Amino acid sequence: MSSLLSESDLNDFISPGLACIKPTETTKEEPKAGNELEVGKESNDLEKVSISLQDCLACSGCITSSEEILLSRQSHTVFMEAWKNLPEDTLLAVSIPPQCRLSLAQYYGMTLGAFDNSFVSLMRNHFGARYVVGTQVGRNITIRQTNSELVERKQSQKTNSPALCAVCPGFVLYAEKTKPELVPYLLDVKSPQQITGSLLKEAAPHIYHLTVMPCFDKKLEASRKDGEGEVDCVITPRELVSMLQELQLDLRSFVSDVEDNSLIETCSPPGWDYRVHWASNEGSSSGGFAYQYILHQSKLYPDAEILTIEGKNSDIREYRLVDGTKTVASSSQLYGFRNIQNMVRKLTSSGASARNVKVLRKRASGGAQRTGTASLVADPTKTDFIEVMACPGGCINGGGLLNGEQNSTKRRALAKSLEAEYERSIPPVPLEESTGHDPRVYKYTFTAVEKSSDVVTVGNTW
Known part of the structure; x- marks a missing residue:
């Protein structure tokens, strides 16, 4: 191996293409009458190309976003400018998912309870936020509507192909731009980020919604036309830390009595139980959508057992x-x-090749391991539904989390540590105890992006 290549250079994250390809349309002004023309000579002045966030969505060159991509509408500096100029009748609402809470708590050396208390206090007392919420209410709706669509799909028996979860925008962009044959497989239920934003927008006539997300691709998701207005700005934990450093604020200075949840309750919208929207659910730390579907189906088969089958690597489970x-x-x-x-x-x-797997007990209590299951093969493509995430390890290892410039081994070790803390510190809430029937159906509209032959090629470092 070359001495110039180190382990830190090898990773499983989707990065931008070697060239960003943006379809552009250039209009040239017709010469005015009476103007002199010099034949055979063209202007050397090149027209400046401005690449916006919408261009990234309309482009077919990059697979997904990264820190190198200039996101014109989604950054902590954009939020700061908007916050300073918020109209008097506009309320600030902030949402944050469990993965970001755990990453920030680990970074600041705080318990999760202390971080939650400090974060709400910071957003309320310094930024003047009216609402500060977790994303579990939105996630519960995503899970329920996902289960509903999967059951309907299974009963119709129109296809034996698996439905693909579409809450990961990195994977969705990959499918829409480079693998159009995958688009029919995508389940069109919106993610917790977008549903949480939609619910917050209903809490008051004028809301500015800031959300902290573990992945840079979430910025692109917030800019989709079928989700426009649900989220005003997306920042990552990295950007939140940078913003606080620029403001010379220490998050730890905002901590108060960890046992006192009165401020957290005060910052909850009407009808939102803070014990729900700051909680989680059984299943993976990426949302648990695959496991929740099985739990939903198990109610129809009370005598059935749930088998958990590991794949050839730790990122595959059935x-x-x-x-x-x-x-x-x-x-899966x-x-x-x-x-x-x-x-x-x-x-x-x-065709599919068989592989050796080992079977683990189901995560929930009461699961029994069946004897003689060593010959079972974990094959996600043969299941009803696949919970797909672009990041190795899932959302708990998102590119926007505070995992530093560590090599892949250390990143995965940190992700496992956060995964263990996720199961230990965030109580799961049974789905039926969250909210009642959903008054709305939250759906995306997916389309394959056609490549244009009239393109301008720009290097991926701008």
């Missing part, structure tokens, strides 16, 4: 609901771009 000798429902988790590529090959071609 859940099977088995009633006697029959598999009545199945789902599949994280990381290498696994996504393998999934695409299998979905678009026939």
